[in-house]
Amino acid sequence: MEFLDITVVVVIGIAVIAWTCWSGIFKRRYREKYTLEGLSEERRKIVHEIPLCRRLPDDLKEKLYGKIAIFLHEKEFDGCDGQEITEEVRVTVAALACLLILNNETDFYPKLRTVVVHPHAYCADHQVLIGGQVVEEEDVVKLGESWGSGSLVLSWTDTLADARRQHGRHNVVLHEFAHQLDQLDGVANGTPTLASKEDYERWEQVMAQEFQKLQRKVKNREYHVIDEYGAENRVEFFAVVTESFFCSPAIVRETHPDMYRELAKYYKLDPQEWEAAEPAHAINTEPAA
Ligand SMILES: [Zn+2]
Secondary structure, eight states, rough: HHHHHHHHHHHHHHHHHHHHHHHHHHHHHHHHHHHHOOOOOOHHHHTTTOOHHHTTHHHHHHHHHHEEEEEHHHHHEEEOOTOOHHHHHHHHHHHHHHTTTTOOOOOOOOOEEEEEEEEHHHHHHEEETTTTTTEEEEEESSSSEOOOSSSEEEHHHHHHHHHOOOOOOOOOHHHHHHHHHOOOOOOSSSOOOOOSSSHHHHHHHHHHHHHHHHHHHHHHHHHOOOGGGGGGGHHHHHHHHHHHHHHHHHHHHHHHHHHHHHHHHHTTOOOOHHHHHSSSSSOOOOOOO
């Protein structure tokens, strides 16, 4: 390589490093600014309409407001089929998305650029694969989808119904954003990024066992707390148990203590405490259909 070539490579290298450092500092600064500013009263009122967020202790609620402000600054929303992107749409989705990253140190869904919102459940192409080959394409009704390529899709009717529900075990926003967390390391396999080798080993041991238990119960038509959609595969299992962990924590902790512990350790949250602090509530213990 000639001297001129080496000089060009060095200059480009320095420029890349400088740009990376500058954008990192810039991002940290504006995130600090949005965290300090928090949310307007109008946006807080929208968050307050979500029982899951309303029952947060005050310190976590303030932290959530800051995260929502950053999320709203960084992510785009796109309405489909005539869906209007109102403040209620943006703040409701952002609040539930940020609940998952409230305490764990992951970034703000770095691969996600756009949240696409349909007014209702929608039809999407579903490819049936056998041996890695597409053998059939069919239309499937969906409430949401999570893509690793920068977008996440939601039905607003279902998003709002799930967000407003006091208790239950379904929440399409938590489900799809759990998929985003799972996809962060580039592989959707039902295991998000964990802190240590020991954490991965324990996670695998507990979750594999719980997944098999759910599959067995669904097959034998036995009572099960976790929604049977989680028995499809390990990817759906992680998304489904995330919904249950946040939406019906008491029953999950009681019936699946090891799994609850793993999820509480990953999310660094204990939703059962918030639920227990509520004056009166009814936990949904109905068996799955
Ligand atoms: Zn899913």
